[in-house]
Amino acid sequence: MTGKSVDVLTAGVEQVLRTSSGPVALLEAVAATVRGAVAFDAWCVLTIDPASVLPTGGSHREGLPLEYMPRLLEIEARGEDALALADLARIGRRAMTLHTATNGNPESSSRYRDILVPAGMAHEMRVLFEANSQTWGAMVLFRGTGAPDFTDTEARLAATATAGVAAAIRREMVLTEIEAEDAVEGPGLLLLTPDLEPITATSSAAHWLDRIDDDRDPHLELPFCVLNSAHRARSRPGPSRTRIRTRSGRWLTLHAEQLAGTDGNVSIILEATRPVEIAALIADTYHLTTRERQVVGLLTRGYSRTEIARVLAISAHTVDDHIKRVFAKLDVRSRPELTAKLFFDHHAPRIENETPVGGSGWFLR
Incomplete structure (x- = not known):
C-alpha cells in the first residue's frame, strides 16, 4: 500500500462525501470511488443501526442476484456466519475478507456455500464505517470465480481511505430527520x-x-x-x-x-x-427491564456472557439469569434467534417500506 494510493483514494472519497446527499446515495458514491482502486465484480452497501448493528437500509442493485436474497437475509439476521457485521464491529476490524475470517476455509461459511458459489462469486470483503466505536454503515465487495482474492493491502487501503464515511452517514441521517420533522x-x-x-x-x-x-x-x-x-x-x-x-x-x-x-x-x-422514544417501543413491546434492554443490545452486537458481565459489572451467573428471562419474553431459544426476531419484526418491515432513518441511526417511524 503506497502513500500515494492512499492519498489519492482518500481524497476521492472525501470529495464524494462533500458532494453527495442522502445516506444511501452517499454510500453508492463511495463504492464507485473505491472501485477505482480496488477492483470488484459486485457490491452492496448498508446503513446500520449502531445500537444493534442490524441493517436499516441500503442498495443491492449491483449485488448478488435477488433470488438469493431470502436465504441471505436469513443467514445475516442470525448473525452467526463468518464475517457477521456485529462480530467485525466487536473485534474492531474495519475491513476483512471471508478468506481471513474463515482461516482460509471459506467452505465453512453458510453464505459461501448457499449463496456466493451458486451466484458465481468466490471472494468477499466487508468494510465497516465506524465513528466513536459506533457502526453506521458497511460496504460488501465480491469477486467472481477465476478472479484473485482481495489482498490484505486492499483491505487496509479500503479501510484507511473510508475513515470519514461514518461521520458523513450520520450527518446525512440528521439532515433527513430535520427534513422529516419539517414536514410533520x-x-x-x-x-x-x-x-x-x-x-x-x-x-x-x-x-x-x-x-x-x-x-x-x-x-x-x-x-x-x-x-x-x-x-x-x-x-x-x-x-x-x-x-x-x-x-x-x-x-x-x-x-x-x-x-x-x-x-x-x-x-x-x-x-x-421522537425517534429515540420509538426505539424504546421495541423494548416496551416485550416488557423488558432496563437491564434486560442492555443485555439484548450487547447480545445482538455479538458479546459473550463473560464480556457482558464485564461491561455491565455484574456476575456471569446474573447475566445468565437475564438472558433466560429475555429469551422467555421474546420466545426464542438462542442468540441467533433473538437477533433474527429483532431484525424481521422491527427492521425488515421498515426497510421494505423505505422508512427514513434519523440521526440516532433508528427509523423515524
Whole structure:
C-alpha cells in the first residue's frame, strides 16, 4: 500500500462525501470511488443501526442476484456466519475478507456455500464505517470465480481511505430527520373540562385526533385512548404520558395533566413521537427491564456472557439469569434467534417500506 494510493483514494472519497446527499446515495458514491482502486465484480452497501448493528437500509442493485436474497437475509439476521457485521464491529476490524475470517476455509461459511458459489462469486470483503466505536454503515465487495482474492493491502487501503464515511452517514441521517420533522404537523393542544368535554383544540390537535386509530366516545367525540389518558391525569398528580399509534402507522405521544388553578380542567398535548422514544417501543413491546434492554443490545452486537458481565459489572451467573428471562419474553431459544426476531419484526418491515432513518441511526417511524 503506497502513500500515494492512499492519498489519492482518500481524497476521492472525501470529495464524494462533500458532494453527495442522502445516506444511501452517499454510500453508492463511495463504492464507485473505491472501485477505482480496488477492483470488484459486485457490491452492496448498508446503513446500520449502531445500537444493534442490524441493517436499516441500503442498495443491492449491483449485488448478488435477488433470488438469493431470502436465504441471505436469513443467514445475516442470525448473525452467526463468518464475517457477521456485529462480530467485525466487536473485534474492531474495519475491513476483512471471508478468506481471513474463515482461516482460509471459506467452505465453512453458510453464505459461501448457499449463496456466493451458486451466484458465481468466490471472494468477499466487508468494510465497516465506524465513528466513536459506533457502526453506521458497511460496504460488501465480491469477486467472481477465476478472479484473485482481495489482498490484505486492499483491505487496509479500503479501510484507511473510508475513515470519514461514518461521520458523513450520520450527518446525512440528521439532515433527513430535520427534513422529516419539517414536514410533520407540530404539537397540538386539547383542553377539556373536568367532565372531559372538549373546550378547545388547536388545528394541530384536530389533525392528530383525526388520525388516531381508535373508536370514539359517541357523546364526547374523542378517541377512547385520549379519554383514558385524561382520566389517568385526573387520578394522579403530575403529568401522564401515553404513546398511541395513528392509522398510517406513525406514533404519537400524549402528555396529559390536570391544570392547577382551575376546577379540574385537563390539558392534553399531542405530538409526533421522537425517534429515540420509538426505539424504546421495541423494548416496551416485550416488557423488558432496563437491564434486560442492555443485555439484548450487547447480545445482538455479538458479546459473550463473560464480556457482558464485564461491561455491565455484574456476575456471569446474573447475566445468565437475564438472558433466560429475555429469551422467555421474546420466545426464542438462542442468540441467533433473538437477533433474527429483532431484525424481521422491527427492521425488515421498515426497510421494505423505505422508512427514513434519523440521526440516532433508528427509523423515524
